[in-house]
Amino acid sequence: MSSTYGENLKLSIFGQSHGPAIGMTLDGIPAGLPVDLDQLQEFLNRRAPGQNDWSTPRKEEDRPEFLAGILDGYTCGAPIAAVIHNKNTRSGDYNSLKDVPRPGHADYTAEVKYGGFQDAAGGGHFSGRLTAPLCIAGGLCKQWLEEMGIRIGAHIVQIGSMDGEYFSLTNPELDKIGMFFPTLTAEAAETMQHTIAQAKEQLESVGGIIECAVTGLPAGLGEPMFGGVESRIAQIVYGIPAVKALEFGQGKSFAASCGSMANDPFIVENGEIRTETNNCGGILGGITNGMPVVFSVTVKPTPSIAKPQRSVNLKTMEEVTLEIKGRHDPCIVPRAVPVVEAAAAIAIFDLILGNSQTNRRK
């Protein structure tokens, strides 16, 4: 099994970069949930390329066609299916990717795994393009969560060596995220864009860190052990190409902390239980405690760079120098921001669907 996610919903993603279409099916969604297709399109546009200086100019519209599961603006209980038809389908010769795998891409591992039968064009099923159907599913889940008062927002906290401001863990201000370039401050946006532009000039690429917060969650969400909120978010987030690290709350800083600093004291605020700090990122024992869930994700630099790289011709077993033609994003991080939101939305909505089971008697 592979491109399928979910315990209570079942998300199935299909398609190859240059195949006829990419798409998704989403099963297990209750009937009667409203769907706002315009709002979904706006969300998808945040991921789309070709909108600015630092992303690839290939103009995909990423306009999903819904084939099933939605009727008159509401989910109808049947599985939801949507496709995005590819316009730039197979034209050139992509067999070279089979022969000379690009460093940092899945060309080589796909070749080994599928024995030469894989669709190598543009990375095939491993292409970042497959995050578009993920965003269809995630954009829908995000709408349904918002209806329940649950909001999700992600922003960039680091590009290359340039840091931006992090959320307050106890009170992440989602509304402060910039519209055009998603950071908490205009300054950070500027320096980060500059870093990206520089990388482009140098025929290079840069990585970064995205922070995501979920507010308005009820306490008690998640299951023990492998069904915990961290496990569920981790499984889907690591399904996003180029993600190589994931931290919850204080994350890696916990290592150098001590118990009295790390623990979040319980307090009463307006008659409700809260914690004074939120180092744990809203999750204790895998279960939400009612505080914001906050996590951050490290994205590696785009593997496609214009600089010559060393690789091997798999047919001749000779070491060769590879030059990747075409234009590529010098930094994938800005476009990954809505993808991280989508992943979080799917994971959280899946947990909410399952949550009804846990406590019947309360």
Add this chain to the structure above:
Amino acid sequence: MSSTYGENLKLSIFGQSHGPAIGMTLDGIPAGLPVDLDQLQEFLNRRAPGQNDWSTPRKEEDRPEFLAGILDGYTCGAPIAAVIHNKNTRSGDYNSLKDVPRPGHADYTAEVKYGGFQDAAGGGHFSGRLTAPLCIAGGLCKQWLEEMGIRIGAHIVQIGSMDGEYFSLTNPELDKIGMFFPTLTAEAAETMQHTIAQAKEQLESVGGIIECAVTGLPAGLGEPMFGGVESRIAQIVYGIPAVKALEFGQGKSFAASCGSMANDPFIVENGEIRTETNNCGGILGGITNGMPVVFSVTVKPTPSIAKPQRSVNLKTMEEVTLEIKGRHDPCIVPRAVPVVEAAAAIAIFDLILGNSQTNRRK
């Protein structure tokens, strides 16, 4: 669903800290795999408490009784079941944990989730004690992987602010891991133990970072997207209590890197494809590339500390000061090392069981 893991095997973990027994069932294991119970016991002893200065003196033997699935030293194809009977069962009054939740523990989230019906004694099903059955399953998988030439080793790279040496990503030397205290150098072991002893004196606890490497893996293991090696490892590793960050290869350092530094060039070595560096931690597109899989895990400081802490009495909704009685590990990291190995072993063995499907024609 909750305490169940696996796509091709099914691991189910049960038990509460002070219940009659904890245990696991492991279904989907092929018949005819040898089982060395002495070697398993040695592995379990690495996790057991009470063996040194810095861990809790509660003496549990953690000796599993196998109820099913093993016959005459081999798996017999039927589900494997094993239990560890608890000796320290419910004695004192644990209802106070329901009333006044310990900061950093799952007491409060369990109370909300299970509406007061949870087994609160010693953390119940959320107790670190549940990692013992995880180690039974993982210890078995580790043996079977070793038979195939796949080795797994973890060690401590940070305790509090004290750093130790990291593995070479291209050539992790598992044999250099210390037996008594698992670090790569004796110096690191000493300073880390000192840090733990200090924390104990100060009625505090410390966190740390564990690095784990898997060597001898074939290329081509893993599935695309949510079935990738990172996703599968992440799901189980985040099921270990107190884990709050997970990084693969260069991990978080990727953010400040650039494409030409981050990508691992393909080379030919002894007629085989390898990569010159291994920044990606042996995984491209979720699939192994034949290089060592290396990841690191951040463990937060033990939440149970002797220092007084602030909490709330859930019945009266008054803020109170909580003092946790009894002895507790000032640092859980050393005992978590075999648990991380166990989790990795289960994830990898599960992937190997599924791998036979991917490429029939090659």
Add this chain to the structure above:
Amino acid sequence: MSSTYGENLKLSIFGQSHGPAIGMTLDGIPAGLPVDLDQLQEFLNRRAPGQNDWSTPRKEEDRPEFLAGILDGYTCGAPIAAVIHNKNTRSGDYNSLKDVPRPGHADYTAEVKYGGFQDAAGGGHFSGRLTAPLCIAGGLCKQWLEEMGIRIGAHIVQIGSMDGEYFSLTNPELDKIGMFFPTLTAEAAETMQHTIAQAKEQLESVGGIIECAVTGLPAGLGEPMFGGVESRIAQIVYGIPAVKALEFGQGKSFAASCGSMANDPFIVENGEIRTETNNCGGILGGITNGMPVVFSVTVKPTPSIAKPQRSVNLKTMEEVTLEIKGRHDPCIVPRAVPVVEAAAAIAIFDLILGNSQTNRRK
């Protein structure tokens, strides 16, 4: 995967006939459900052997020990685990079953599947004894369903060529089922017992048909296609050894019917929608319609008979005559009645746990 069932709960059954213990884990059960262990024991006793003339005199007590998941008479949200320790463990030489497989049993298929590593004693994991843990899980689910007003009752409608009365499909009278021998009339009980006694005298065995009804179900339970009530019941019922046919409602008689006779007209009764007949057995499109769910199950004759039978010595590949020693049930049908109820209870409770998702807006 194998001995695992459920979409919303996860039932895992383990054990071999003559191993140290058999048992089950049941994960995904809400906290706070009451558990009546005496009532459970009564239910298990209905399956236990040695209680009368026609069943094997091996006296097993089948008294489950609960290791986890239940606290002070209520489920606590953690996975439930229970074991039954075997008293008659491995004594004789069972290797002969590997060499000369018994016709009608799984000895041969297990040998092929597990390559000689299987536990052959008493049928190992394929033994009918494994229905005891199924009855633990099912007995619990039955209690929880009864709390919701959902009742399940099964009885025997045929033994050999002797027919008994069937339920009224619209109004199955569960209270009319005989306590000692589960039929609707005393006459049927008598003739069926006579048939069993006769089979025993003739060193033979007989099969039969069990009918099961579930009353008090809400309409709207089940999922479309492969998640329908029939599919879910079928998967678990065919997991009971010796079941070879399964029919819903009119079942096989539908073949010779016509549309106007087969369809169940909708009517209004006491202001509620009902159907006048219930040929469909309470299920339309896989979803309950609020009428009783009624199905029947054909059980083949016990394969173990005292008469000599023809088999093959797998080592020498010679055809041989096999005589099965020991006492065996001449008819397994009466003891299978509670097992069918258990299977139905588990399937229905699983569907109810999932049902909360389907319609949020109504």
Add this chain to the structure above:
Amino acid sequence: MSSTYGENLKLSIFGQSHGPAIGMTLDGIPAGLPVDLDQLQEFLNRRAPGQNDWSTPRKEEDRPEFLAGILDGYTCGAPIAAVIHNKNTRSGDYNSLKDVPRPGHADYTAEVKYGGFQDAAGGGHFSGRLTAPLCIAGGLCKQWLEEMGIRIGAHIVQIGSMDGEYFSLTNPELDKIGMFFPTLTAEAAETMQHTIAQAKEQLESVGGIIECAVTGLPAGLGEPMFGGVESRIAQIVYGIPAVKALEFGQGKSFAASCGSMANDPFIVENGEIRTETNNCGGILGGITNGMPVVFSVTVKPTPSIAKPQRSVNLKTMEEVTLEIKGRHDPCIVPRAVPVVEAAAAIAIFDLILGNSQTNRRK
């Protein structure tokens, strides 16, 4: 969850009768399997309506468009996705089906389950039309099985009260199945077609029984208990609309049999183990024994009939007389024959994918 099937492959079916498209995704299929689209189309045509007197004249072409997973005539390892665009999309007013549910259809249960949000047109997601994507997946699996020497054939053994010949259980002659009307003898075909024509004249419909055989299977396929071949086939077969009974081997006749007649003696034939009879339908303990797997399926009469029927107006709660307009198959059984083959093919191929795990050491 609902319209998803499979343990080792994941089949997901989507679409509503009158929606824009119906389709399926099929994940977990190895790379490098050949795909013959012409042969697939021939298979699909067997299910298509409008080809003869007794089926509905609505002309659908049921020509699948493959969006993903197939490249240059071979599977490429990525999930397979295919759609069939609907030509007869929503035109008339189907709200009447919500108000006055058709007896025998899922109109009422869908209304209750989805609270009025369901797509009622033509039965929506519950329509028999959804068996077309099932046949896409099944047609592919059938091809791949044939490559391994595993053949699947189904035929009609009963229409109304007219019986045809059954397969020999030990040697089902798949090649004797009629091309035009799938029975073993031309006589049976004639009388059955006559029965269907009669039903049509009388504004009625008839049911029937389909028998299906799988030959060339290896012994050792299937998993114990709920993963047995019977359970796996049952789950998918009961996902076909109108199936109400399922029998394996002798099926229901086992009830009146006795042990010595029911058991299949093992014999040696050409140096191989076989059974002399095949009453068990090739399955012992849920595992194949190398003999043909044979099962039969009862299909209820088409619920849509021209005769007036009684129903209830759900809005007014008045009992009304319903007349179903349009043309409908007086007998769905002939068109269900390839659907049963498809279901069997999917179940068997899924089991084969998982089978590699069971015995590594043999």
